[in-house]
Amino acid sequence: MTALSIHDIVVRAGDATLVDGASLAVARGELVALIGANGSGKTTLARAALGLIKTERGTSSLSGQTVTAMTPSERARACAYLPQSRTTAWPIRVRDAVALGRFAYGANIARLRGADADAVTRAIAACDLGRMAERSVDTLSGGEGARVHIARALASEAPALIADEPTAALDPLHAWTTMRLIADFVERGGAALVVLHDLTLAARFASRIAVMKSGRILIDAAPAEALSAETLRAAFGVESEAISAGGVAAPVVTGPARG
Amino acid sequence: MSLRTFNLLLAGIAIAAFFAAIALGATPLPLGRVLAGAFGAGDPGDAIVIWEIRAPRALSAFIVGASLGAAGAALQGYLRNPLAEPGVLGVSATATLFATISVYWGVSAAAPLVTPLAAIAGALAATALLAIAAARQATIVSLILIGVGLSSFAGAVLALLMNLAPNPFSLSDMINWTLGSVANRSLEDLALSAPFIIAGLGVLLSQARNLSALTLGEEAAAGLGVDLKHARLFIIAGAGLATGASVALAGAIGFVGLVAPHIVRPFAAYDPARTLVPSALAGGVLLLIADIIVRLTPTANELKLGVIAALIGAPMFVWIAARRGAV
Numbered sequence: 001m002t003a004l005s006i007h008d009i010v011v012r013a014g015d016a017t018l019v020d021g022a023s024l025a026v027a028r029g030e031l032v033a034l035i036g037a038n039g040s041g042k043t044t045l046a047r048a049a050l051g052l053i054k055t056e057r058g059t060s061s062l063s064g065q066t067v068t069a070m071t072p073s074e075r076a077r078a079c080a081y082l083p084q085s086r087t088t089a090w091p092i093r094v095r096d097a098v099a100l101g102r103f104a105y106g107a108n109i110a111r112l113r114g115a116d117a118d119a120v121t122r123a124i125a126a127c128d129l130g131r132m133a134e135r136s137v138d139t140l141s142g143g144e145g146a147r148v149h150i151a152r153a154l155a156s157e158a159p160a161l162i163a164d165e166p167t168a169a170l171d172p173l174h175a176w177t178t179m180r181l182i183a184d185f186v187e188r189g190g191a192a193l194v195v196l197h198d199l200t201l202a203a204r205f206a207s208r209i210a211v212m213k214s215g216r217i218l219i220d221a222a223p224a225e226a227l228s229a230e231t232l233r234a235a236f237g238v239e240s241e242a243i244s245a246g247g248v249a250a251p252v253v254t255g256p257a258r259g
Numbered sequence: 260m261s262l263r264t265f266n267l268l269l270a271g272i273a274i275a276a277f278f279a280a281i282a283l284g285a286t287p288l289p290l291g292r293v294l295a296g297a298f299g300a301g302d303p304g305d306a307i308v309i310w311e312i313r314a315p316r317a318l319s320a321f322i323v324g325a326s327l328g329a330a331g332a333a334l335q336g337y338l339r340n341p342l343a344e345p346g347v348l349g350v351s352a353t354a355t356l357f358a359t360i361s362v363y364w365g366v367s368a369a370a371p372l373v374t375p376l377a378a379i380a381g382a383l384a385a386t387a388l389l390a391i392a393a394a395r396q397a398t399i400v401s402l403i404l405i406g407v408g409l410s411s412f413a414g415a416v417l418a419l420l421m422n423l424a425p426n427p428f429s430l431s432d433m434i435n436w437t438l439g440s441v442a443n444r445s446l447e448d449l450a451l452s453a454p455f456i457i458a459g460l461g462v463l464l465s466q467a468r469n470l471s472a473l474t475l476g477e478e479a480a481a482g483l484g485v486d487l488k489h490a491r492l493f494i495i496a497g498a499g500l501a502t503g504a505s506v507a508l509a510g511a512i513g514f515v516g517l518v519a520p521h522i523v524r525p526f527a528a529y530d531p532a533r534t535l536v537p538s539a540l541a542g543g544v545l546l547l548i549a550d551i552i553v554r555l556t557p558t559a560n561e562l563k564l565g566v567i568a569a570l571i572g573a574p575m576f577v578w579i580a581a582r583r584g585a586v
Contacts, residue, residue: 071484076482083476085476085478089474089476090474090530092529092530093528096528096530097475100472103471104483104484106468108532110262110530136529156483
């Protein structure tokens, strides 16, 4: 059973069509990277997949259940969501921020019990946050903060994860660490849909790459094919060459598309 | 200090301040006479002073402070803004305006429930307007500006009503509303507002977990499983009920809802959910103590509680605003 399946979704805002008939499926054990130019509809598709915005057409289902028929809690237990913005309004403790991942189970972050406490402890350990669990989130660096949000998603123990640019504004090491944590989750049987702008990370970590353009999925294929020079020219308007290093071929952009 | 200890400490201070409020005054009552009078054993005069005058007044001050403290904490948590507060955002002013209108046309004399209901309606309308504005344009500055606009407009209409006041009595009545006071409150006044305040506080407490989740922003909270529409509705209703009913009891008293959450937040690990109860207790204690100061200050005209609250609260507002970023 696919953990996450999007079928023929159309989202309109006023006259603009943000997503125009996109379909995509992510099975357990798969990390699918969603790439595309700014404004191509990646974030809108991610939100539509979770049923957070109204769709004009199409369906999205999580673990075989239609998302619109699920309560917010059921949906959150089926799929964790890391939006692009990683702000915290108050300097709460790291442990409390991670514990919010148990919200959909009815957990009270001030009094975690049983399964909730165990899940939070495991997530903190998995993301190597043990030393800073009692610190407040505003004392963390950008990379540490990103790990707190991954830990929150892991604490939910949902079979699926949708992450919107989890590596934005991170240095190469922290971006790598963040993707490694998501890849570990996938290796343990999770399904992840990750919106990415870093083509090298996409080539390195994705089992499949879906490329979006003008609200449509241009191609949904293995990394080598999805990152071909032709696709990147069509999707981003850039020329590129694939360079092999460390056992992976990743594209290097050489300039704007010719002609 | 653990949050539990801190809450117990606040509750202890509240009880001590409550007894002080009953003991102190024009005729000071020693503790023995307070206890004797309270249980009908002492001088009948003492019993009247205690049950008819001082206890209702002290209870009113505490309950009004507690509902403003809780409403402030909830609004700050919901709007993710340490400057959000019923007074600053114009909720109290709108509630006062609605209450005053009901007084102006004399409907409150006909049906005593009308004034608290009018105040609550005003508070709900203002909070709903703010929530709609916050959903559209979530910047802190625009929200505060809308609140300022709302306050000014309610103030302008109030000024108009005062301008057109048919006689000096209704004018002084309106002035009392806008200045805010718990003087001469009876147990009946309390009984009229208390159900709404209790309902409001109950609704706010039911939203505690949602407030914690909203720390991560609306988008992430929705991802966590928060039903945003449901949360918005209940937080507005809770804050509106608590603020409106407190305005019906004491008129407009500003800044308590700003200062109380600010004081308790470090003890509550900055978690909006854990801030609610200590903020209510601290708000109650603040107003209870402020009202004792008001009663003991020997001025020709009795000082109004709302005036003292504003004199202390407004500089606090500026201080918190200037220190923002440190939260």
